[in-house]
Amino acid sequence: MILDSGDVDDLRRAVSENLPIRLSEIEDLSLGAATELAVAFVGWREAGTQAAMRLVSTLSKRSRTFDRTIDALDGISSVVPGDYDAPLLDIQPVAPSLDAVEWLLFSQRLRRSLEANGGFEPRKAMALSKVMSELVDNVIEHSGVAGTTPSRAVVGYAIESGRMNLAIGDVGRGVLESLRENPEWRERLPNARAAIEAAVLEHASRRTLTGLGGLGLRSVQQTLVDLNGSLRFRSGDAALTLEGPGQAREIRRSHSPQMPGFQVAISCSTSGNY
Amino acid sequence: MIFAMGPRAVLLPLAKVAGEDVRHAHGWALAEKHAAGLEALLAPSLQSPNGVAAVVDLDGFESMSASYVKRILVWLLIAGERSAVGPKGVAEGPPAMNVYPVIINAAPDVREEVSIVLEHSNRTCFEALEFDGTAIRRARLVGKIDKNLTETLLRVLSAKEASAPMFHERFPDEQIGVTAWNNRLNELYARRLVWRDKRVRQFVFRPFVEEVLDG
Numbered sequence: 268m269i270l271d272s273g274d275v276d277d278l279r280r281a282v283s284e285n286l287p288i289r290l291s292e293i294e295d296l297s298l299g300a301a302t303e304l305a306v307a308f309v310g311w312r313e314a315g316t317q318a319a320m321r322l323v324s325t326l327s328k329r330s331r332t333f334d335r336t337i338d339a340l341d342g343i344s345s346v347v348p349g350d351y352d353a354p355l356l357d358i359q360p361v362a363p364s365l366d367a368v369e370w371l372l373f374s375q376r377l378r379r380s381l382e383a384n385g386g387f388e389p390r391k392a393m394a395l396s397k398v399m400s401e402l403v404d405n406v407i408e409h410s411g412v413a414g415t416t417p418s419r420a421v422v423g424y425a426i427e428s429g430r431m432n433l434a435i436g437d438v439g440r441g442v443l444e445s446l447r448e449n450p451e452w453r454e455r456l457p458n459a460r461a462a463i464e465a466a467v468l469e470h471a472s473r474r475t476l477t478g479l480g481g482l483g484l485r486s487v488q489q490t491l492v493d494l495n496g497s498l499r500f501r502s503g504d505a506a507l508t509l510e511g512p513g514q515a516r517e518i519r520r521s522h523s524p525q526m527p528g529f530q531v532a533i534s535c536s537t538s539g540n541y
Numbered sequence: 542m543i544f545a546m547g548p549r550a551v552l553l554p555l556a557k558v559a560g561e562d563v564r565h566a567h568g569w570a571l572a573e574k575h576a577a578g579l580e581a582l583l584a585p586s587l588q589s590p591n592g593v594a595a596v597v598d599l600d601g602f603e604s605m606s607a608s609y610v611k612r613i614l615v616w617l618l619i620a621g622e623r624s625a626v627g628p629k630g631v632a633e634g635p636p637a638m639n640v641y642p643v644i645i646n647a648a649p650d651v652r653e654e655v656s657i658v659l660e661h662s663n664r665t666c667f668e669a670l671e672f673d674g675t676a677i678r679r680a681r682l683v684g685k686i687d688k689n690l691t692e693t694l695l696r697v698l699s700a701k702e703a704s705a706p707m708f709h710e711r712f713p714d715e716q717i718g719v720t721a722w723n724n725r726l727n728e729l730y731a732r733r734l735v736w737r738d739k740r741v742r743q744f745v746f747r748p749f750v751e752e753v754l755d756g
């Protein structure tokens with residue numbers, strides 16, 4: 268079986284409640300699942316949770332996606348593609364110290380791979396690379412307290428014929444704390460679920476200065492509307508999933524065991540079936 | 542010639558700052574880098590007494606992300622607003638600069654992104670359609686602006702210069718008080734769509750583009 272993000276919620280619950288986990292059934296992880304599990308691993312490693320360490324060790328041998336995601340979250344770029352490559356899998360640390368040019372190259376690789384390997388039209392490939400940039404900006408902007416260094420984070424994409432997965436995750440303060448920096452939102456957000464909904468559905472921003480914030484997640488959604496994608500946003504103890512095209516988009520809210528940061532997973536295909 | 546006294550128009554070729562291979566400008570980090578280059582081009586003109594019409598040339602770009610537009614264009618608009626009305630107690634964002642941001646040569650996708658970003662931020666700027674290097678001959682509005690302000694702008698263009706008492710006297714049937722005219726004109730100035738100077742004790746507002754296409 269290939270774990271997806273929802274399965275990772277169950278897996279994390281099992282770890283925290285010390286329940287048996289049938290590892291033999293897990294063959295691989297989706298990119299979104301790998302990102303969420305890597306963020307969980309950071310906490311487990313600091314707490315020295317032995318069962319979790321065994322789980323992670325086994326899975327990282329079985330899944331190169333997971334292995335590379337853990338490396339990237341630790342700031343290690345285990346595979347550095349060439350400037351003109353179009354890799355099927357590209358997972359990199361989001362380090363604010365990286366030169367803007369490195370992000371430009373990452374964005375160009377994504378676009379090339381979407382066209383060459385995924386069969387996406389150039390216009391859609393361009394829109395999806397914009398989505399990636401918006402999400403990276405979001406991490407840099409919101410994962411740390413204003414004016415401080417952003418938290419550790421990872422961004423990656425996996426492309427196959429007619430299909431793309433994109434994931435980004437940080438171990439920072441999460442959406443609730445970030446939005447509460449804005450007095451306009453402080454009193455209106457009782458919990459992480461309300462904060463995710465405000466950020467995703469109402470385009471709330473930590474910034475008080477109108478115009479410099481709050482649009483990133485809207486453009487992400489707008490792009491995915493046209494592509495009939497699936498989006499999962501996770502922060503604190505809440506997750507929000509949007510699935511389906513345009514007006515028919517289904518919104519699902521779910522509980523996700525408490526974890527730091529903000530994670531986003533996107534899946535879409537050229538056929539419209541994700 | 543009224544334009545001789547207005548903001549000095551300066552063409553800022555963004556592609557030159559970005560480098561030839563950047564056709565897709567995405568992300569705040571890249572915009573930060575390019576903004577530094579743009580501001581260096583702009584700096585020598587900032588001493589102009591009536592400010593600078595910063596004509597940002599978007600030629601060569603096929604797409605831009607919202608973050609990129611925010612850092613390059615909205616940032617300049619906020620800098621201009623702040624020179625007109627002050628920072629209003631908000632510390633974040635750019636320092637005040639007496640600029641009147643204008644875009645030119647935007648590809649359709651880029652124009653669409655600029656429009657979305659400006660509408661979201663409740664701001665407007667001119668898109669120059671004819672610029673001869675010193676004066677903006679024709680332009681249209683991009684972004685969000687209410688009908689009353691658009692009408693006021695068109696009247697300023699038609700009159701070549703305007704003040705609140707002048708418009709109050711010229712349009713007596715409209716039941717718009719001097720204060721209301723003053724508010725509208727000052728808002729156009731804060732939005733960097735007209736410039737102003739002081740004549741004796743009153744502000745006179747003037748256009749810095751010759752013709753604006755409505756709609």
